[in-house]
Amino acid sequence: MRAFTEQYQLHQEGERKYLTLPALSCYPELQHLFTTRHGGVSSGCTASWNFGAWSMDSEANIRRNYEILAETLDTVPEQLVRTDQTHTTNIRAVTEEDRGKGITRPKDYSDVDGLVTNVKGIALVTGHADCNAVFFYDPVKQVIGLAHSGWRGTLGGIAAGMVRKMAECYGCASGDLITGLGPALCQDCFEVDADVAQRFFDKSTDYQQFAYMRGMRYYVDLKGIIRHDLLSAGVPEAQFHDMGLCTKCHTDMFFSHRGHHGKRGIMAAAMMLV
Numbered sequence: 001m002r003a004f005t006e007q008y009q010l011h012q013e014g015e016r017k018y019l020t021l022p023a024l025s026c027y028p029e030l031q032h033l034f035t036t037r038h039g040g041v042s043s044g045c046t047a048s049w050n051f052g053a054w055s056m057d058s059e060a061n062i063r064r065n066y067e068i069l070a071e072t073l074d075t076v077p078e079q080l081v082r083t084d085q086t087h088t089t090n091i092r093a094v095t096e097e098d099r100g101k102g103i104t105r106p107k108d109y110s111d112v113d114g115l116v117t118n119v120k121g122i123a124l125v126t127g128h129a130d131c132n133a134v135f136f137y138d139p140v141k142q143v144i145g146l147a148h149s150g151w152r153g154t155l156g157g158i159a160a161g162m163v164r165k166m167a168e169c170y171g172c173a174s175g176d177l178i179t180g181l182g183p184a185l186c187q188d189c190f191e192v193d194a195d196v197a198q199r200f201f202d203k204s205t206d207y208q209q210f211a212y213m214r215g216m217r218y219y220v221d222l223k224g225i226i227r228h229d230l231l232s233a234g235v236p237e238a239q240f241h242d243m244g245l246c247t248k249c250h251t252d253m254f255f256s257h258r259g260h261h262g263k264r265g266i267m268a269a270a271m272m273l274v
């Protein structure tokens with residue numbers, strides 16, 4: 001991986017490595033990042049910057065890893081808010097009262113895969129280990145959003161749901177949104193049975209262009225589908241960005257559920273209005 005391309009920038013501070021999208025880092029009022037495996041305190045299969053996989057790591061390690069994430073964002077863990085990811089298309093509008101939920105205090109919500117807010121100083125956090133992180137920023141209304149979109153969330157249309165939610169809650173126009181994808185499975189690495197592919201084709205014949213077949217297996221381009229859905233929802237083509245990185249193709253850099261056969265940690269995507 002090169003340190004800087006048009007699609008992503010790789011930051012390295014000591015052991016700590018994380019990525020940003022140049023299309024978002026040009027806004028000084030915005031902080032965002034996608035972590036890698038490197039820079040935390042966990043060991044074994046969750047080494048080292050792990051934000052979940054509770055059964056394979058200690059609570060103390062995970063807490064420390066969140067502290068390092070907060071430091072990287074120039075804030076404190078009490079200002080972070082975490083999703084409760086269960087592959088839904090549910091989105092929560094985060095308010096002042098949500099500060100620290102899922103990080104330093106318990107969540108009082110469940111089944112939330114997307115977060116949006118216009119509150120400054122609150123960092124939205126999602127967890128990933130092959131599934132897409134979808135970043136949203138409206139520089140006009142000053143609203144941010146972050147979604148976890150695995151194949152179920154992508155099939156359910158969470159990315160387009162985020163566009164609707166931002167319009168509903170904050171009056172955001174889809175034409176103003178800057179969007180981007182973090183590292184996630186590439187098409188060649190998302191191999192599925194015919195029944196999963198068929199569910200996409202049943203939803204839209206448009207999706208057939210995002211799949212190919214080899215033997216009895218299908219390969220589905222989830223990033224292509226998310227891009228298609230965002231553009232259909234009114235996001236201008238020039239305002240869609242993709243880091244262009246696959247977690248399974250780079251298991252030295254990323255936790256990959258498929259690449260590490262389930263024995264892996266979880267990385268974080270985070271976003272905050274300063």
Ligand SMILES: [Zn+2]
Nearest residue numbers: 186189246249
């Ligand atoms: Zn790949």
